[in-house]
Amino acid sequence: MAKEKPKIFAAGVVLVKKTKVGKKVAVIHRPHREDWTLPKGHIEIDELPQLAAVRELLEETGLACELSHPLPSRTYFKDEDLKKVYYWKASLVGQDTFTENDEVDELLWASKTQLKNILTYQEDAEIAATALEAIETTPLILLRHAQAEKRIEWSDRYLKKPPIDTVRPLTKIGFSQVDEISQLLHAYGVKKVISSDASRCISTIAKFATEIQQPIHAYQTLNELGWEANPAPALEIVAKVLADPLPQVICGHRPALPEIASFIQSQIESVDLDAALAPGSMLVLHRTIHNGTISIKNAEIINI
Numbered sequence: 001m002a003k004e005k006p007k008i009f010a011a012g013v014v015l016v017k018k019t020k021v022g023k024k025v026a027v028i029h030r031p032h033r034e035d036w037t038l039p040k041g042h043i044e045i046d047e048l049p050q051l052a053a054v055r056e057l058l059e060e061t062g063l064a065c066e067l068s069h070p071l072p073s074r075t076y077f078k079d080e081d082l083k084k085v086y087y088w089k090a091s092l093v094g095q096d097t098f099t100e101n102d103e104v105d106e107l108l109w110a111s112k113t114q115l116k117n118i119l120t121y122q123e124d125a126e127i128a129a130t131a132l133e134a135i136e137t138t139p140l141i142l143l144r145h146a147q148a149e150k151r152i153e154w155s156d157r158y159l160k161k162p163p164i165d166t167v168r169p170l171t172k173i174g175f176s177q178v179d180e181i182s183q184l185l186h187a188y189g190v191k192k193v194i195s196s197d198a199s200r201c202i203s204t205i206a207k208f209a210t211e212i213q214q215p216i217h218a219y220q221t222l223n224e225l226g227w228e229a230n231p232a233p234a235l236e237i238v239a240k241v242l243a244d245p246l247p248q249v250i251c252g253h254r255p256a257l258p259e260i261a262s263f264i265q266s267q268i269e270s271v272d273l274d275a276a277l278a279p280g281s282m283l284v285l286h287r288t289i290h291n292g293t294i295s296i297k298n299a300e301i302i303n304i
Contacts, residue, residue: 006075006084011053012040013090014131015065017109024109025128026092027118028060031105035120038128039104040085048180048302049086054187057090061107062099065090066189066247069137069286069298071130074123089131093189137286137297139188140242141249142257146174146181146304147279148200166198166223174200177280177304182208184302185249188284194241195251196222204280205251227256235263242268245289249282257283270296280304 015026029036041056043049050067057065068089075084098107110118112132115125148170155162162168170178185208193209195201197218209216220226221233238260241248252260254277261275261283273296275283286298 004082007081008078008083009043009049010040010083010085011043011049011056012038012085012087013053013057013065013067014038014071014087014128015057015063015090015092016131017092017096019109022111023132024111025115025132026061026063027108027110027115027124027128028104029106029108030103032103036108036118037120038087038124040087048184048304050088050187050302051180051183053086053088053090060101060104062097062101064093066093067187068139069134070300071127071134074127076123087127089134091189135288135290135297137288138245139190139247140285140287141185141188141190141282142260142275142277142285143181143204143249143251143282144254144257144275144277144279145170145196145198145201145204145251146177147171148174165225168198168200170200170203174279175203178204178207180304181205181280181282182211184282186211188247190247190249192244192246192248193217193251194219194222194237194248196224196226196253196256198223198253201251201253205249208249222250222252222256224253224255227253231256231259235260238263239267242287243289243294245287264296268294268296271299273299274301277301278303 017024027036028039039057039060043052071087071089073084073086115128119125148168154168193205194217197220227234257275261273265273281303284300285296288295288297
């Protein structure tokens with residue numbers, strides 16, 4: 001018999017807060033189920049799991065967060081259907097002010113030793129303990145620009161004599177991807193924006209840069225023409241960004257991003273990296289930087 005596939009999908013977070021007596025995890029009480037568990041909820045149709053995790057935390061607790069690396073998922077039967085829950089480690093952003101609601105009537109911050117006694121489900125305690133034991137990471141995101149006009153259509157529109165390729169624009173679909181891209185960059189707490197100077201890249205991340213009130217650090221060396229001429233200057237930029245613990249995004253192009261990922265993997269200890277991304281998709285690298293030593297502990301591809 002083939003292995004049964006999940007029919008229900010949910011997403012949640014292990015929300016960690018640093019206190020004077022060590023790290024603690026947010027656990028919630030659901031009166032309708034009479035249990036203590038981790039914040040989580042159903043993924044809506046066409047919703048990305050990462051965004052569902054952030055949304056569910058806000059809806060259930062009133063708290064905001066920034067995501068860190070993914071944690072082990074949990075699979076179990078709910079009634080007769082198999083359910084899979086995706087989890088991310090997350091850090092508290094803003095005020096620690098719990099808002100009681102119909103779903104959740106109480107929130108406690110529990111230490112590692114308290115988790116087993118408070119949480120109703122052993123699997124929740126194990127996932128939470130994993131988050132507390134994990135080394136701190138900071139994200140570096142390799143983002144391929146949103147969908148742009150195809151070169152042949154761009155050329156035909158200008159009777160085979162188009163302007164320079166760096167001004168080739170996004171399509172309607174590309175512009176529709178921008179909002180979700182911005183939400184994801186917010187979810188990972190990105191603080192600095194690096195980009196190719198091509199219009200399709202700038203258009204992809206301009207909304208987000210405006211929202212966080214930060215400039216776009218745009219480089220000719222990261223556009224397709226600059227990369228083809230000489231990739232070395234672009235890789236120098238990548239090396240500096242890699243060593244900077246600030247959460248950052250690099251928005252670039254299909255020819256360069258896979259080679260940038262290969263360069264990173266060749267320079268430091270890293271899991272396997274694959275940046276052959278579809279338009280608007282991203283590779284999130286979860287880095288540790290300790291005493292000048294950088295490593296990539298986890299990587300996740302998010303397809304828009």
